[in-house]
Amino acid sequence: MLNGSxxxxxxxxxLKILDLHGNQLSGSIPDVLGDLPVLTTLDLHGNQLSGSIPDFLGDLPVLTTLxxxxxxxxxxxxxxxxxxxxNSLLNLSIAGNPVLCSNQSNQGFCKTSIPDSEEKTHxxxxxxxxxxxxxxxxxxxxxxxxAVSKRAIVFCKGRxxxxxxxxxxxxxxxxxxxxxESGLQDNVAxxxxxxxxxxxxxxxxxxxxxxxxxxxxxxxxxxxxxxxVYYGLLNNKHPVAVKVLSKDSWQGEKEFRSEVExxxxxxxxxxxxxxxxxxxxxxxxxxxxxxxxxxxxSLHGNGKTLSLWRDRLQIAVDIARVLLLYIEMLxxxxxxLIKIWLEKFLILESQSQ
Numbered sequence: 001m002l003n004g005s006x007x008x009x010x011x012x013x014x015l016k017i018l019d020l021h022g023n024q025l026s027g028s029i030p031d032v033l034g035d036l037p038v039l040t041t042l043d044l045h046g047n048q049l050s051g052s053i054p055d056f057l058g059d060l061p062v063l064t065t066l067x068x069x070x071x072x073x074x075x076x077x078x079x080x081x082x083x084x085x086x087n088s089l090l091n092l093s094i095a096g097n098p099v100l101c102s103n104q105s106n107q108g109f110c111k112t113s114i115p116d117s118e119e120k121t122h123x124x125x126x127x128x129x130x131x132x133x134x135x136x137x138x139x140x141x142x143x144x145x146x147a148v149s150k151r152a153i154v155f156c157k158g159r160x161x162x163x164x165x166x167x168x169x170x171x172x173x174x175x176x177x178x179x180x181e182s183g184l185q186d187n188v189a190x191x192x193x194x195x196x197x198x199x200x201x202x203x204x205x206x207x208x209x210x211x212x213x214x215x216x217x218x219x220x221x222x223x224x225x226x227x228x229v230y231y232g233l234l235n236n237k238h239p240v241a242v243k244v245l246s247k248d249s250w251q252g253e254k255e256f257r258s259e260v261e262x263x264x265x266x267x268x269x270x271x272x273x274x275x276x277x278x279x280x281x282x283x284x285x286x287x288x289x290x291x292x293x294x295x296x297x298s299l300h301g302n303g304k305t306l307s308l309w310r311d312r313l314q315i316a317v318d319i320a321r322v323l324l325l326y327i328e329m330l331x332x333x334x335x336x337l338i339k340i341w342l343e344k345f346l347i348l349e350s351q352s353q
Contacts, residue, residue, distance in 0.1 A: 006044075010035040016291055021067065022046040029054050037237050038062055040291050045069035045093065053078055053094075061238040062291060063090065070096035076105060085109060202264045203276035205286060210278050213286075214242050226256065231289070239289035240275060244282055256283050271322060 002023040009015065010032040016039060025047040033042065034056030040063060049071040057066060058080025066081070077085075077094065084090035094100055094109055101110035211217070213232035222229040227246035234240045245256055263274035278284035295315060 006030050006033070006049075008032050013037060015039055017041040017043075019043040020047070024048055026050065028052075029057070031056060033057070034059065036060065037233075038239055038291060041065040043067045044071065045096075047071055049073060052076070053081065053100075055080065057081060058084065062289065065091045067091075067093040068097065069093045072099065073097045074099040074103075076103060077109060082109075202260070202274045203286075205276045205278040205284070207278055207280040207282060207284075210242060210244075210282070210284050210286075213240065217242075217244065226285075232286075234275065234286070239291070241287045241289045243285040243287070245284070256285065259285060 002020065002025055004025065005027040006020065006025055006029065008030070009018070013036065015036050018033075018036070018039060018041065021043045023046070025044070026049065028051035029044070029049060031054065033039070034054070037060075039060055042057070042060075042063065042065070045067045046069065049068070050073065052075030053068065053073060055078045057063065058078050073094070074097070077092075077100075081090065081092060085092035092109060097110075210232075213234055214230045215232075217228075217230050219231040220228050221231045221241065224243075227244050230242045230244065232240045232242045259274065260277055263271065272290065273288045274285065275288060276286040278286075
């Protein structure tokens with residue numbers, strides 16, 4: 001069992017999961033944790049940490065799980081963490097911090113947690129029975145929801161309705177991209193007027209920016225109908241996936257137009273975030289990087305294994321949400337767009353015990 005303060009881990013730049021729960025660590029949460037660019041999970045529950053929750057935790061680019069249950073923290077939840085948790089971008093747990101949870105503004109995030117000792121009393125057999133029952137009920141529910149749901153999807157609560165901006169890029173201009181890119185740039189640049197609800201517009205990158213962030217397209221990580229996908233670092237810090245359109249990919253050109261239009265105005269927990277795009281020399285899309293790979297990799301390849309039914313059930317629910325999003329927002333009448341997205345159901349983090 002560890003005690004004392006949290007050690008200096010700033011040199012571990014490739015650290016993705018930091019689990020220090022159930023120790024006797026004390027003191028404040030150190031600033032050095034803000035220097036871990038690919039950290040997805042930070043679990044510090046069940047310690048004796050004190051002080052306030054630091055603001056820098058809200059700046060960790062790919063953090064999806066933050067568990068601070070059962071400590072002695074105080075103050076208020078930083079605004080960035082509050083926003084990410086409220087929009088289902090972060091699984092935030094702060095229950096069991098008496099002073100922190102006595103603050104009225106924090107109480108909505110202070111849900112009752114289950115003690116570790118109680119969790120461990122459940123057997124694998126009982127978990128399996130429960131999961132199978134939930135899976136059957138959820139499957140029926142999902143079918144009914146997709147069949148009869150008529151509700152509108154509201155992306156910005158309280159936001160006044162504005163005149164929509166026409167951002168469609170003529171397909172003919174896309175087909176002549178490599179011969180004459182000036183017209184395309186004028187049209188695609190207009191997409192910058194689209195913003196995500198509660199977010200910022202997708203950034204227009206130069207081709208020099210793309211070469212810089214990918215180290216001259218040095219590290220390919222995949223290939224699809226659109227073209228090659230490369231690993232990169234935005235501002236030498238934030239991991240990104242960079243998709244470069246293949247010059248002979250007609251389907252990819254259509255996908256480029258659809259993805260820029262759709263993702264530039266979408267902020268949804270189950271849709272990969274478009275950070276930017278490039279129309280100079282090449283058509284390029286820049287996405288947030290999903291550290292655990294694709295769903296296909298986890299089910300059939302070398303990705304993170306989905307051994308529990310509850311993980312697969314959650315993914316089925318998330319896929320249903322995105323399908324409903326397409327149906328309601330784009331009025332999809334064929335399976336073409338949906339099929340394009342099957343590889344986009346990427347696993348943010350699977351919290352298997």
